[in-house]
Amino acid sequence: MAMKLGLIGCGKMATALVKGAIQAGVVNPSEVVATSRSQASRDAFAAETGAKTSDLAGVLATSEVILLCPKPQDIPAALEQIRSVPQSGEGALIISIAAGVTAKTMEDGLPDQFRVIRSVPNTPSLVGCGAAAYCLGADATEDDAALAQRLLGAVGVALRVPEKLINAVTGVSGSGPAYVYLLIEALADGGVKAGLSRADAIQLSAQTFLGAATMVLETGEHPAVLKDKVASPAGTTIAALASLEKNGARSAMIQAVEAVVQRANELGGK
Ligand SMILES: NC(=O)c1ccc[n+]([C@@H]2O[C@H](COP(=O)([O-])OP(=O)(O)OC[C@H]3O[C@@H](n4cnc5c(N)ncnc54)[C@H](OP(=O)(O)O)[C@@H]3O)[C@@H](O)[C@H]2O)c1
Structure with a gap:
């Protein structure tokens, strides 16, 4: 119609x-x-x-x-x-x-x-x-x-x-693309630091975000379950995850959403 x-x-x-x-x-x-x-x-x-x-x-x-x-x-x-x-x-x-x-x-x-x-x-x-x-x-x-x-x-x-x-939605999906762009760039920076060309690193990084997001949406599995499946004992991925936890990656994302909600409230959009 x-x-x-x-x-x-x-x-x-x-x-x-x-x-x-x-x-x-x-x-x-x-x-x-x-x-x-x-x-x-x-x-x-x-x-x-x-x-x-x-x-x-x-x-x-x-x-x-x-x-x-x-x-x-x-x-x-x-x-x-x-x-x-x-x-x-x-x-x-x-x-x-x-x-x-x-x-x-x-x-x-x-x-x-x-x-x-x-x-x-x-x-x-x-x-x-x-x-x-x-x-x-x-x-x-x-x-x-x-x-x-x-x-x-x-x-x-x-x-x-x-x-x-x-305002919580604005914090997650409204403003969210900006955080993901930053993360895609940061992951690519890591690749460049480890020797990849910038173009290859960005392509691999962006495709990895797309692939992981598609896995979450298509399997319906909790992201933590999917994360655990790729982290083998004493392997490389768990070493990276430990590093991310040490550097507050999870807390940084939570605080980013909180910052949006606070700013949106200040701007009058309660
Ligand atoms: N959540 C998000 O991620 C997100 C993303 C983008 C946008 N938005 C929202 O979407 C809205 C538009 O953003 P945008 O990036 O598309 O802006 P934009 O490209 O600047 O478009 C704004 C449009 O509004 C027109 N306009 C302004 N005042 C008007 C009036 N009094 N009467 C009729 N038309 C008027 C402008 O006309 P002229 O070009 O002729 O001046 C232009 O066509 C914003 O309110 C923004 O908050 C949200």
Whole structure:
């Protein structure tokens, strides 16, 4: 079943989500209409996706579901612009992807007939391998949740969580790609130190992350079980694991997530 999808803001993340949804057959380009501040980004979005573009009133008039995709600091202005457009009918479902903007902030800033879902996508959505979560605002329905699930699930994994866990999601999967890039680079650095070329080391490191992640997801085994299977007694891998433990690798990751949650709370996105 196709959905009439609107976009307010059609930058990088919006383009990734819509391209994925089109590829998955969840939306049809002829039923997508997008707006943004500048004509240039509207044109780029249309060229990339085959979708239509319009002014804000056009998006609001024709869309059942609207992805709200400006940067967090631009959300207040976007909400004000929505309020300034005369509304008729029952209003749309607004799915926000803006980090740290609460469902209540959006509900308070929107006319009453809109329902709200707040989501946290991540950038691997660009390659169809996203990890997202979403929570329902006060008036969103089970049908709305199903729509969000289909849309976000078109570009990867999508989980429904209570809003109090949204910052935890940001700490794990929203910001997580950055930590993994750092780890891929660090593992490659180790390879270079041991004599590999940079290109070979990066390829081997990235493929190892991909392979290990695929093992976790496809076998359903606990990561600790998979880890134990590759650590033979008095072998090389257990020596590396002991070194990682000594250097606080596990604690460093836990503290990274805690740092995101703390920072997100400071930014007002509780
Ligand atoms: N969790 C994650 O990993 C993750 C990753 C990426 C993004 N995000 C979230 O995704 C959102 C978008 O990020 P992005 O990287 O895609 O940003 P981006 O490429 O800069 O795109 C933002 C878009 O919003 C448009 N815009 C800004 N104010 C607007 C307004 N008042 N009305 C209509 N359009 C408006 C911009 O238009 P112009 O280009 O014409 O100015 C642009 O098309 C952010 O809120 C961010 O928090 C989350």
